[in-house]
Amino acid sequence: GESVGLHLPTLSVQEGDNSIINCAYSNSASDYFIWYKQESGKGPQFIIDIRSNMDKRQGQRVTVLLNKTVKHLSLQIAATQPGDSAVYFCAENISGGFKTIFGAGTRLFVKA
């Protein structure tokens, strides 16, 4: 079926290390992918997005990689900081559709 899933529910990293959060998607009609960050008690915040005609996009300390061959999406956070501790969701929009499908989320813990 149409779903977005995550390989790891929790990830613990040392402050200063790089973090990689992975996500698998199953709908080949998806053409737009987004990563959101959700802090406790708040709504998700947009981090970075990527269209299906790209395989890499960089932001400030974050990089999203898209591998359409294996339907895999990843979020890389460079020099992870305590403020990066949150739940991260990948999401997909299906071409021509109006719904955003969310994965279950990965909780990132940053150890000082």
Next chain:
Amino acid sequence: DGGITQSPKYLFRKEGQNVTLSCEQNLNHDAMYWYRQDPGQGLRLIYYSQIVNDFQKGDIAEGYSVSREKKESFPLTVTSAQKNPTAFYLCASSTGQTDSPLHFGNGTRLTVT
């Protein structure tokens, strides 16, 4: 600052009562959405609206109702027919284009006892 305002932050109700959650946006977005989030889980779509006076059911619309009388406002009513209403409710908006991200409010935590 532009954004989405949800109120109240916390809401408590007795079982059998209807309750309405407020969502207002000043981003001039055409599309608005309601999601439900349960502990440790992702977001599930309840209802969405692409334009004023029009809305569609999402994946879990049973027991909920909405209205879209104004572009800025998209209130959600949780009715007594919703079997498990205790959850964190998130409102979002977007331009409505396929490649535009959602902008979320900070949610309303509803507890029904």
